[in-house]
Amino acid sequence: AQSVAQPEDQVNVAEGNPLTVKCTYSVSGNPYLFWYVQYPNRGLQFLLKYITGDNLVKGSYGFEAEFNKSQTSFHLKKPSALVSDSALYFCAVRDVTSGGYNKLIFGAGTRLAVHP
């Protein structure tokens, strides 16, 4: 079965330090992978995606993610965290059994807390 796992419920980081939010996936074939962020009382905002090509993908707000096929991972990273990065982060994979209509399977989410 296709799935996405975010092993950490919460990640705590000091402002200015690098951050990593982990995601692993299980899907048949080539994965289409996404990261979304949800700020309090807001909808999900697209951060970045991996479809094909360079394993290091750059996205919004200085975030990047590294696709690692051998480890089936797509960890979200940022070199220097900001307090304003504090939010809920969701990893998602396209459901390859769907007809290509963007059915996404989401992870449970990881709450990122950046402390001053």
Added chain:
Amino acid sequence: EPEVTQTPSHQVTQMGQEVILRCVPISNHLYFYWYRQILGQKVEFLVSFYNNEISEKSEIFDDQFSVERPDGSNFTLKIRSTKLEDSAMYFCASSEKRTGETGELFFGEGSRLTVL
């Protein structure tokens, strides 16, 4: 920046009542979706809609649910006879292209439904 808008932001209803959640997708988008997030749980796919018909639906999307695009701008989710377990945040999303064509989803801020 164009955005997906949803109304109402919060609706409280009695069990057994009908509810209509409304969404205005981004104007040049062709694919429309509803997802939901029960408090503390994953974001789950409900339905996708393209060319005035449902293209895919999940097992959650049973006969009590329906979607409609009554005019050129609105996209609605109707829940015919609400149940307690329908209490959730409902997210509308739209995309310009299918995931297979690298289209990402743009989400609204959500409509919180509380069934008493």
